[in-house]
Amino acid sequence: MLYDRLAQDLYAEICHIPLIDPHSHIDPRRPTAKNLDDILGYHYYSELAHSAGMDKGPLAKEVDPRERVRAILYHMQFFDNTAQYTWFVEIARAFLGFQGDRLTIADSTWLCDAAEGLMAKRDWEQPVWHRTNLEKVFLTNDFDDPLEGFDTERYVPCLRTDDLVFHLDQPDVRQRLAKATGVEIGDLASVRRAITKLFEQFTRKGAKACAISLPPDFCPRPEPDGSLPIKPGSEADAKRETAYAVFWLLAEHCREFKLPFDLMIGVNRRVYREGVYQGQDLFDQRTSLIQYAELFNAFPDVTFCVSVLSSGQNQELASYSWIFPNVVTSGHWWYSNIPAYIEQDARARLHAVPKTKQIGYYSDAYKLEFVLPKYNMYRRILAQILADDFIRPRVYTEAQALELARLLLHDNARRIFDV
Amino acid sequence: MLYDRLAQDLYAEICHIPLIDPHSHIDPRRPTAKNLDDILGYHYYSELAHSAGMDKGPLAKEVDPRERVRAILYHMQFFDNTAQYTWFVEIARAFLGFQGDRLTIADSTWLCDAAEGLMAKRDWEQPVWHRTNLEKVFLTNDFDDPLEGFDTERYVPCLRTDDLVFHLDQPDVRQRLAKATGVEIGDLASVRRAITKLFEQFTRKGAKACAISLPPDFCPRPEPDGSLPIKPGSEADAKRETAYAVFWLLAEHCREFKLPFDLMIGVNRRVYREGVYQGQDLFDQRTSLIQYAELFNAFPDVTFCVSVLSSGQNQELASYSWIFPNVVTSGHWWYSNIPAYIEQDARARLHAVPKTKQIGYYSDAYKLEFVLPKYNMYRRILAQILADDFIRPRVYTEAQALELARLLLHDNARRIFDV
C-alpha cells in the first residue's frame, strides 16, 4: 500500500488505464486457475518454499493438491517478507474475498474452499479479466502451437523461438518442426525455409511478436551462407554456431514480417540442478549489450524489446535505448522484478529514455490471476516515481504524468506491437 | 525543482558558490551559442530526437537551421520526460526570458527570434558567464591547438590526448604532430620527444590538466624501451601495444610537468554506426579499475581524476579513491549523468571518499549556456543529499554542509588543478 497521498491518488487514476500485457505464459485455453494449487503451484512459491526448507516431496504429481497447498502455506511463514508473498495476499483480497493482511496455514481450508467455489465457475475468466482491467495479453507460443480455440484479439499469439535457436540438434524438436512445417532440417537453408513457414502461419493467426530468452554469453552474428549443417547431437561449438546463425535468421524474418523481437537477455538454465520445476535458472551479471551491437546495427527496421536480469545491465539498456532507435526497454524481468530493483531501474529509464520507447511492464504470468497483483506492484512504484520525480518538481502536471503512465501501460505496447 | 524546504534553502546557498568547471568542450573563441540551432545541435538533443524517430535529414549541413530546430522541437514531445529536456527548459528560462514550464514546437518561432536577438549581442558571453556564476572553465584542446586568442585565466587549457594514444597510425595525426612539434614519429623514443614538446608548449600557455577517454578493455602498461616502432596503418595488436606505451609516456609527463591526468574510462566508440554525430558511442559495463592498478601504483605523484560510465563502476571508483591517495572521483559522466545515477553515485562517494578527493561535477558542455542547467541538476541532488544524509542526521551543521559543497564545486578543483 502507498502512504503518500499524491502517490495514492495517482495510483488510483493509473489503475483506470486498461492494460496491454505484452508478455505472459498464459494458456489461453485454460487462462485462469482452477483452484489454489494452480496459484501456489507458480514457481515463485514452490522455489521460495524449497529455498526456505521444503523438500520436493509435496510437489510430486501424485500428492493431494490440498496437501501441497498446505505445505507451501506452511513454508510461507519463512518468506512472508517477500514481494511474492504480497502478490498472494493481494490475489486473495482481489479474487477470494479475503479482507485481512496476512495468510497462514490456518487459512488453508477456507482458502481452498473459496478458491474452488469461485474458480470452478464457468465464467470465472470474465470477472478476473474485468477486475484486472485487461485489454489484451500476449502469449508465448511454441512454434508448433496450432493457435486455435481462443480469441486472438484478447490472447495475442507470440512465437517463442528458444527451441529453434538452442535445440535444433534434438531429434524431437526436429520432428516437431518437420511436422509443423513439412521441412526436414539438414542445413541452414532448410532451417530458413522452415522458419519462413512458421512466420507465415503465425502472422496469419494474428501473432504480433517473436520472443526468445538468451544466456549471458550469447553474441549473435550472421552466417555467410546457407550450407552450415544442422545436425542432431552436435558438439558445443557447433551448437553455438547454429544458435547464432538461426537467431540471425529469426531477426531477418522479424524484419520481413514486421514483427518486434523480444530479447530476454541473461538467463543461465539449470544452474541449481536439483531445484524445483522452473526454479533452477539463474544469471551471471557479466554480460553486455555490446554483444548485440551488430544485431542492432544490422536490423534498423526491427524493434527489439529488450529485457534484462540485473540493475547493472539495466543501466546499459537505458543507454542503448537512448541511442539506438530500434531498442526499446521492456518490463522488469524475473530476478529484477522486485521493488528495490524496479524502483531504480524504472527511474533511470524515465530520466533517460524517450517515453515512447518504454514498455513499462509485463506480467510474465502463467495464470490470469497474477496479472493484477504484479501490475499493482509496478503501478505503485510508478505512482511514487511520478509523484516524486515529475509532479512535485513541476516537470509534469498530474495530467501529463498520467499520460506518461498510459504510454507505459498501454499506448506504447499498442503502437509497437501494432495491436 | 526541489520541494523539500531544507534542500531548497541549501540549494539557494549552494548556487552562490562560484564554479570551477574542470571539464568542458567549449571553444573559447566561440564560447556561447549564436542561435537556438547551436543549443539544440548538442548531441544530447539530436541523438534523442533520432532515437525517438527523427531521421538524420534535418541534421544535414544544408538544412535551414530553423527547420532543424523545428524538427528537434517536434520530436521533443517524445522525450520531454528526460533530464535533457529539463536542461533545455532551464536554458530558456535562464537566458531567453521564458516563464512557462514546457516548450513545444509551437514555441519554435519566438524561441528562435529571442535566441537570435539575445545571442547575437556582442557581449552575450558576459551575462551568461555572470548568471552561471562561473570562475573558470576547463577546455579540451587538441594537441595542435595554438591556445591563443582567449583568456586562459577564464578558459583553462587542457591537453586532450586521445589522438596521441589511439591514432598515431593515422597519417594526418602524424603530420599534425610533426607540424606542432617538429618531431617526425618513427619509434616510441620519437613519440616521447614529441610529447615532451607538447607538454612544454601546453604548460607554458597555462594548461592545467591532461585528459583522455578510454575504452572498457584498456589496460595500460609500460614499454621497456624506446625502440617500439610506431608505424602508419598498424594491425590491431600493434595498435593496442602502441596505445598502452604512449599512454604510459603521458603519465610520465604528467608526473614531470605536475599535471593531473583526467581518465574518462569506459567508452566504446562507434557502437551505433549510423547514429548522429557524437551519438554513436556506448559502453560495456564489464570493465574494472583493476586494469589501472599498475598505473596507480607506478605514479604516486600523479593525481588521476577518474570518471566512469556506470554505477557498478562507480562503486569501484569510490573504493579505489578511498584507498589510493592519487585517485580522485570526478563528476558524473555522460550516461551516468542523469538524476537516478548521480544520486546513488554521489551518495556513495560522500559516504566513503575523503571530501578533499572529490571533484563534484563538470559540465562537459560545448556551449556556455549548458553549464548552468547541468550544474543545477547536480546542485539540486547535492542539496537533497546534504539535507537527508548530513544535516537531518546531525552529522553536519548547515554551515559545514555548505563547506562540503564548496569543496565539491570549487575548492577541490582549485587545489588539485592548481588554478
Place this chain on the structure above:
Amino acid sequence: MLYDRLAQDLYAEICHIPLIDPHSHIDPRRPTAKNLDDILGYHYYSELAHSAGMDKGPLAKEVDPRERVRAILYHMQFFDNTAQYTWFVEIARAFLGFQGDRLTIADSTWLCDAAEGLMAKRDWEQPVWHRTNLEKVFLTNDFDDPLEGFDTERYVPCLRTDDLVFHLDQPDVRQRLAKATGVEIGDLASVRRAITKLFEQFTRKGAKACAISLPPDFCPRPEPDGSLPIKPGSEADAKRETAYAVFWLLAEHCREFKLPFDLMIGVNRRVYREGVYQGQDLFDQRTSLIQYAELFNAFPDVTFCVSVLSSGQNQELASYSWIFPNVVTSGHWWYSNIPAYIEQDARARLHAVPKTKQIGYYSDAYKLEFVLPKYNMYRRILAQILADDFIRPRVYTEAQALELARLLLHDNARRIFDV
C-alpha cells in the same frame, strides 16, 4: 541519527535485541582497546588518513602512540564526511563520555587521557560488552590457534582457512600445519588428513564455522583423486589447482562436521602495494556466483553464508539465495559496508530472500568497541527500511517488523551456526 519518528521508535526497540555477531577479528585474549591508538589504529582510519594525504611515517612502530593519534585526528578533518568518521564519534560518545557532535585534533589530549583512564580498567570488557548488548561474537582463528584462554561461549571460534587454500606452497605454512596436526604435506591425500585433524580439534573446542576470503576469479572444482602433489614454491597454475582442490576438501569437511562455510567473495589482495597495513586490498566487480554453482550443487547439506563486495554482486546473491536452499546472505562487507550500499543491498534482500536465510550483519571488528557503532549504522538503516517498506505499506505490523529484525540480528545466526 534518524529523524523519522517511526524509524526512531523502531530503532530504539531494535537496540534491545541482543546481538550474535557472526564475524569479527577480535582477539579474545585482548578483546578491547587499551587506548585511543588501538581505536584509531583500525585500518579504516589509517587508510583514509593516508588516502587523504598522510604519509606512512606516523604508522611506524617506534612512533609515540599519541603522536600517531594526533596525526590521524589531524587528517580526519579531510574525511569527516565518511561513515567511518561517524563510527569514531559514536565510540567517543558511547564509551568515552563525549557529548558533542564533532571531534578534531583539538580533542586529542583529553580523548587520549579519557581512553587510557577508562580502557586501562581491569574490567573494561564488561561495560563494553554490556553496553553493546552482545550475546556472542565469532572469531577468525588461524588453523594453529590453540583456542585456549577464553570463554568460547562468548567468543565463538571459527576456522579461518585462507592459509590452507592459498599458501600451502609456503614453507612456514607447511611447518605450522605439520606442527598443529602432525601431518607432513606431500599430496592432496595428506592435506585431507591434516584438515580432518584441524576440524576435529576446532569442533572439539567449540568452533561453529569455517571461513575464507576469496579472489574475484576463484572458481572451485573437485580434484578427482588424492595424488595431486602439493609442493613448496609452485607456479601460478599449480597454485590455482591446489587452491581449488583444497577448498573442495574444506567443503567436504564442513559437510562431515556440520559447519556452515562463510564465503567472503571478491577481494584482490595487495592491489595498492604501498598502502598501509590492511589498506591495500580492492576488488574487481567482474565476478559472478555462477563460479560457485558447482559447489552449491555438490554440497546441499552445507550452509554457505555468502558475503560480497559490490551491489552488482549483491543482486546475484539475493537471487542465488532465493533459489539455492543452502545459500544464505551474510552481512555487508567492507567496501559495501557504507550506508548508500547497505540500504539498497538490504532492501533487495528483504524483498526477495526468505527472512530465515539472511544474516543481517556482522561487525568484522578487531576491537569490541567497534561492534556498537557499526551495528548502529546497520540498525538505523534497517529501522528506516522496516518503517518505509513494511510498516507504512501495512505489509507488517510493528511487532512483526521487530520479529524480522530479531531474525536478522540474532535468531538466524543462532540457528544457522547452532550456537
